[in-house]
Amino acid sequence: MxxxxxxxxxxxxxxxxxxxxxxxxxxxxxxxxxxxxxxxxxxxxxxxxxxxxxxxxxxxxxxxxxxxxxxxxxxxxxxxxxxxxxxxxxxxxxxxxxxxxxxxxxxxxxxxxxxxxxxxxxxxxxxxxxxxxxxAVGAGRGADDELPLHERLSHREYQVFRLLATGHSVGEIAEQLALAPNTVSTYRARILDKTGVRNDVELALYAVRHQLLT
Structure with missing residues (x-):
């Protein structure tokens, strides 16, 4: 059983x-x-x-x-x-x-x-x-540049990425994920750098363009 x-x-x-x-x-x-x-x-x-x-x-x-x-x-x-x-x-x-x-x-x-x-x-x-x-395996065998930018995010960065893309503030994300606001801000900076966007609006557009949101 x-x-x-x-x-x-x-x-x-x-x-x-x-x-x-x-x-x-x-x-x-x-x-x-x-x-x-x-x-x-x-x-x-x-x-x-x-x-x-x-x-x-x-x-x-x-x-x-x-x-x-x-x-x-x-x-x-x-x-x-x-x-x-x-x-x-x-x-x-x-x-x-x-x-x-x-x-x-x-x-x-x-x-x-x-x-x-x-x-x-x-x-x-x-x-x-x-x-x-x-x-994913095929991309991993090639150069790192072949990976989609969001695939370079860690698990925690991807969590923060999705919440930012759906309009959550740093404070709201910190409360939801039980993190310090400064920690969330650090993740946000890394996400912007890895995805090559400049702000949360561009991040949301990136997520929509890559069909990462329901």
Whole structure:
């Protein structure tokens, strides 16, 4: 029996996944969490074979939670769930140790297949994610200039980048990410330098042009 923990801040999503898993004889419901810290606490208590982890959550986003969990439990299969297009987070999730990336628009059969696949210790990669991964690997083999500018951002820089691009102030970002405002300002300066833009307006236009925002 594959024991699955689902972490998503929307109760209706958690309940929907629970109904999907109920149809699989080899998959059991191990619990649910509405935020990252709760998910980490439940994993630490044990009895979890696979974690379904949403990316967009309050307090700490899914990628932050993934990074911590893979440091503590490197063998735990984590399947990332998201409403974002694959090009935004799939490759970043896999680089941080996720066993797979699944869009919430996937059908129930694909979700069941994904859980079974990662539970066996294998990667679950859809054709769309495979295309993104191949592109990232291909770019990595060439000169650094071939990489899209935003791909040079670290995980934390990319978090700040998206928040700046959606109109959040330095103070708001500092509060949301539990960082000092000066630290956020430092990240902002690095982001502007790496993407070659001059201000937050140009940064937002860059994000729209590269289809990095929903």
């Amino acid at each position: 594959i024991r699955v923990l689902v972490c998503d801040d929307h109760q209706i999503v958690r309940q929907g996944i629970k109904q999907i898993l109920a149809d699989a004889d080899d998959i059991g419901w191990a619990g649910e969490a509405a935020n990252g810290p709760d998910a980490i606490a439940q994993v630490r208590r044990g009895g979890i074979d696979v974690l379904l982890l949403d990316i967009a959550m309050p307090q700490r986003d899914g990628l932050d939670v993934l990074k911590q969990l893979k440091a503590e439990f490197p063998k735990l299969p984590v399947l990332m769930l998201s409403t974002y297009p694959d090009r935004q987070y799939a490759v970043r999730s896999l680089k941080l140790g996720a066993s797979g990336y699944l869009n919430k628009s996937a059908d129930s059969e694909q979700m069941i297949d994904a859980i079974r696949t990662v539970a066996r210790g294998r990667l679950f990669i859809t054709p769309s994610v495979a295309e993104q991964l191949a592109g």
